[in-house]
Amino acid sequence: MTDPTNDHRTAQAGPGHTGGGPPAARPATGPEQNGHGAGPEPGRGIFDKDLLDRCISCGFCLPACPTYALTGEETSSPRGRITLMRALETGRLDEDDPTLAEESSFCLGCRACETVCPAGVEYGLLLEQWRDHQWRGRHRPWLARLLMALVSRPWLLRLQGLVRRHARGGGSPAAKPETGPADQPVSLMLGCVERGLYPKVSRAVQQLCPEVTVPPGQGCCGALHAHNGDSRTGAELAEALGERLPGTVLTTAGGCAAHLAHHLGRDRVEELSEYLDRDGRRPTGQVTVDGRRARATLQDSCHLRNGLGVSRPPRDLIAEVADFVELPGADRCCGAAGTYSMLRPSDSRAVLDPKLEDLDRLDVDFIVAVNPGCLRQLQQSLRRRRSRVRAVHLAEFLAMASGPGTGGGTGSREL
Ligand code: SF4
Numbered sequence: 001m002t003d004p005t006n007d008h009r010t011a012q013a014g015p016g017h018t019g020g021g022p023p024a025a026r027p028a029t030g031p032e033q034n035g036h037g038a039g040p041e042p043g044r045g046i047f048d049k050d051l052l053d054r055c056i057s058c059g060f061c062l063p064a065c066p067t068y069a070l071t072g073e074e075t076s077s078p079r080g081r082i083t084l085m086r087a088l089e090t091g092r093l094d095e096d097d098p099t100l101a102e103e104s105s106f107c108l109g110c111r112a113c114e115t116v117c118p119a120g121v122e123y124g125l126l127l128e129q130w131r132d133h134q135w136r137g138r139h140r141p142w143l144a145r146l147l148m149a150l151v152s153r154p155w156l157l158r159l160q161g162l163v164r165r166h167a168r169g170g171g172s173p174a175a176k177p178e179t180g181p182a183d184q185p186v187s188l189m190l191g192c193v194e195r196g197l198y199p200k201v202s203r204a205v206q207q208l209c210p211e212v213t214v215p216p217g218q219g220c221c222g223a224l225h226a227h228n229g230d231s232r233t234g235a236e237l238a239e240a241l242g243e244r245l246p247g248t249v250l251t252t253a254g255g256c257a258a259h260l261a262h263h264l265g266r267d268r269v270e271e272l273s274e275y276l277d278r279d280g281r282r283p284t285g286q287v288t289v290d291g292r293r294a295r296a297t298l299q300d301s302c303h304l305r306n307g308l309g310v311s312r313p314p315r316d317l318i319a320e321v322a323d324f325v326e327l328p329g330a331d332r333c334c335g336a337a338g339t340y341s342m343l344r345p346s347d348s349r350a351v352l353d354p355k356l357e358d359l360d361r362l363d364v365d366f367i368v369a370v371n372p373g374c375l376r377q378l379q380q381s382l383r384r385r386r387s388r389v390r391a392v393h394l395a396e397f398l399a400m401a402s403g404p405g406t407g408g409g410t411g412s413r414e415l
Pocket residue numbers: 054055056057058059060061062078079082113116117118119120121
């Protein structure tokens with residue numbers, strides 16, 4: 001079959017393409033293609049039609065898209081991908097089409113396109129629906145299947161908790177819920193990745209927020225499933241976790257926060273920085289390096305920033321305990337993108353590399369992350385580059401500031 005986006009390959013981005021307004025060329029989403037004008041084409045029910053019809057093909061999203069920046073190809077842009085989704089929906093392309101397979105995978109799912117879209121296209125939901133169809137069964141990457149199977153087994157997560165017992169702060173996790181600032185119980189969600197790779201993060205949260213409890217028997221929140229072609233299981237896991245965690249669900253992972261907020265309601269879920277910020281709580285002490293106040297920057301979590309609109313609180317908190325320096329393009333994806341860095345390592349590195357170069361020029365001691373996937377991506381890449389900059393989670397950074405003893409923490413190289 002022909003590529004329905006070929007018509008507007010002429011609109012590819014050159015150097016001047018990402019600087020100004022949207023690319024002027026119209027995509028191949030004319031009247032007969034978007035279901036208007038010549039009469040709607042029958043749909044296959046893969047997508048929510050209202051969501052798919054919302055795109056007006058204006059192209060404002062193109063400069064915001066990291067994969068479009070890499071290739072300059074319309075097919076690798078949000079608008080081009082929506083054109084592909086429409087072709088899939090109407091049957092003009094079938095799911096075995098190689099462009100469909102490639103682009104459903106190449107997209108980072110960062111949702112940067114949503115923040116600039118004047119028509120309110122919920123691209124993240126469209127991508128979930130696309131992958132539900134495109135990646136079903138044997139079409140789902142085997143690594144994603146393996147990870148989803150691992151985090152779906154509560155006994156494996158319990159095993160992680162036993163192996164890394166300090167993830168629970170060594171306390172009695174089944175304690176009666178205490179109440180937070182708003183007289184609501186506050187339950188700390190441990191997170192599948194975090195409890196295994198970064199157990200010190202939950203210990204740091206308990207140090208910063210002694211009112212939180214860590215209910216036992218937590219499962220996966222389902223974000224991994226929703227982003228990898230199984231949104232039904234993603235929803236079921238989110239709802240099950242919501243029943244196990246009383247009151248406010250506090251999370252230190254931007255990706256989990258956005259997924260849980262979508263399924264449990266925005267008022268049930270808070271990411272750490274907004275939780276601390278809500279009542280104006282400020283960390284104490286400062287982070288020092290070699291006897292001076294540390295310089296620190298932030299890498300946004302895409303889903304926290306683009307999905308939940310949280311960007312100021314982590315910056316304010318860092319600025320309380322260190323000299324905050326804004327990283328150019330902090331709002332751009334770091335290339336971790338859930339399983340993306342494992343499924344597409346070279347594309348992931350291509351997305352990250354310009355950020356690392358900016359970071360070199362910034363002369364900071366720390367880059368702070370608010371999502372474990374971003375933290376892992378940054379730590380590994382900085383280690384490979386033998387950079388002096390250390391990547392650290394926000395919770396650990398703030399806990400480091402209050403430090404043991406007198407309110408002055410030291411930037412430890414162990415992190
Ligand atoms: S997704 Fe939004 S910004 Fe992008 S082309 Fe469609 S309407 Fe325009």
